[in-house]
Amino acid sequence: MTWESIDRLTPIDQPAETLLDEAFRKDILDRAAKYPAKRAALLPALHAAQEKLGPLSDQVMVEIAELLAISPADVLDTATFYDMFTREERGRHLIGVCESLSCELCGCNELLDALTEKLGITPGQTSNDKRFSLVTMQCIGACDFAPAMLIDGELHKTVSVEHLDEILRKYT
Amino acid sequence: MSFEPVLTKNVGHPEAVTLEGYVARGGYESLKKAFGMKPAELVQLVKDSGLRGRGGAGFPAGTKWGFLPQEHPGPIYMVVNFDESEPGTFKDRYIADNDPHQIIEGVIVSSYATRASGAFIFIRGEFLAQAKIMEKAIQEAYKGGYLGKNIQGSGYDLECVLHRGAGAYVCGEETAMLEALEGKRGWPRTKPPFPAVEGAFGKPTVINNVETLCCVPHIINKGATWFTGLGTEKSSGMKLYGISGHVNNPGVYELPMGIPCNELIEKYGGGMRGGKKVKAVIPGGVSTGVLTADELDCPMDFEGPIGRGCLGLGTAGLMVMNEQTCMVTVLRNIVRFFAHESCGQCTPCREGAQWMYRILNRIIEGEGTIEDVNTLLELAETQGALPGKTICGLADGTAWAVKTIITKFRSEFDAMVTDNVAIGN
């Protein structure tokens, strides 16, 4: 989780068109109808918006707020609490290396060092060519395959340093 | 004693992932019997079975269901805890990977027993593949008449929604989960009111772990006496044990409750990698504390780890460490986890975990003192819902890890602060 304060004095540039199209809106409202309260569709909406449009911009949050009839501040408040939502530009592929106990016991630090050497970035950074961002993650529920790593959500099991080149080649 | 797998009987039968394959292997059988019974009779059955929660706390499931208001006019909700974020735990993922309909069957009969009209399966956001599997299974169940209106002609209606989390361990805590479900930040609620009275969307709500609910259809099919015949007196039934760390065969193993820790490691975990000795074992996720090599006769039921100073059986996800492991580094890893995952509401948890993490870094960098070690123990005393100092149990996990690791491996901490010697390096 992260804490964040926003500049409320500078007006947000209002784009000529909305970012969320009709199909997207309908989809979210359909989802919302499955819950007793509209706001419950907020996590699904944020997931969908980030998947479609990338990092969550102020404008996207304002539009989601309108859609679910809550305030933009509530959307920001929720979005910034969760690790999976991001406000920052990332590389084309997101590498997440688990750093919790079983993975540390099984060599995630060696893996992180090798990634840092290969990509020239430390956790939290994006490579210059924007191909990869690297982050550490807390236990990803794959301790039986430690050290475990997610790339764009896809699980890579029992990863050894020797495997890295072959794994990374897939992600251009 | 040979034990026939129950929860994992469909592992190795990939066809069971589909509705058709699942039904062909005896799936959804329990619905017929359940719909022939009254909800209150089912609650009694689950009480008689002694089934205790598999999500960490071990609370008796039937008793929890009994807390629901009897004559509630409005809706009741079932929330399924598939957050599975406790380091060392991957059993619920294993069920979804191999047998997603088993989860849905458990949800249906448990929702019927608690008179719930809506079930929300809360799955952690990182389980993308499992979310797809569950979504598909739910769609199949709707099409097959196992969800929705008038399930299998019983007159019982149940809507089921899969809800993805977004990366926050604390959302596994049941009231934080309700907040996340309602579209808010995952801040645990102060209790009372308890969810059974005022839970999701302000309505009476039952929250159970995936594995807990998966036990229910088998109890319906085979009876409470069958279930109490497995395991130990206070911990009935079978359990999914996870083993990871320095063992040859990490994985999920289903066994009756109460199997000794060393037997689990040797017989099922395939022994220690490289023939090394065990130094320490975390019994059920990093919140539970640690067992030493001398305590490995510990029965892995709800009582065993408590009797050896641990917080509990937790999730029964064992993390095994060999003789070369530095316990100061292990503790730093665990405290870093809690410092990262604290939701920030309670000062002892938010500040305490960060402070402990900085102290541990200092000790590992060779700058620590004996007072630092004592401060860690003192801070651990300020943490947790059990001593009434914090809103939720996350901080109890921090406290127990710190207390048990330092007291059981004190000499390693002392050696590091006095002589700057690390064991195993």
Ligand SMILES: Cc1cc2nc3c(=O)[nH]c(=O)nc-3n(C[C@H](O)[C@H](O)[C@H](O)COP(=O)(O)O)c2cc1C
């Ligand atoms: C910080 C924290 C994290 C938790 N994480 C989980 C979890 O990932 N999965 C789970 O089933 N229970 C988790 N729990 C326990 C739940 O609060 C709750 O006790 C459980 O879902 C009840 O279900 P059960 O009785 O079937 O075990 C967690 C508790 C705490 C305090």
Ligand code: SF4
């Ligand atoms: S104990 Fe920690 S995680 Fe739990 S409510 Fe308090 S600050 Fe949040």
Ligand code: FES
């Ligand atoms: S500790 Fe890395 S996946 Fe669990």
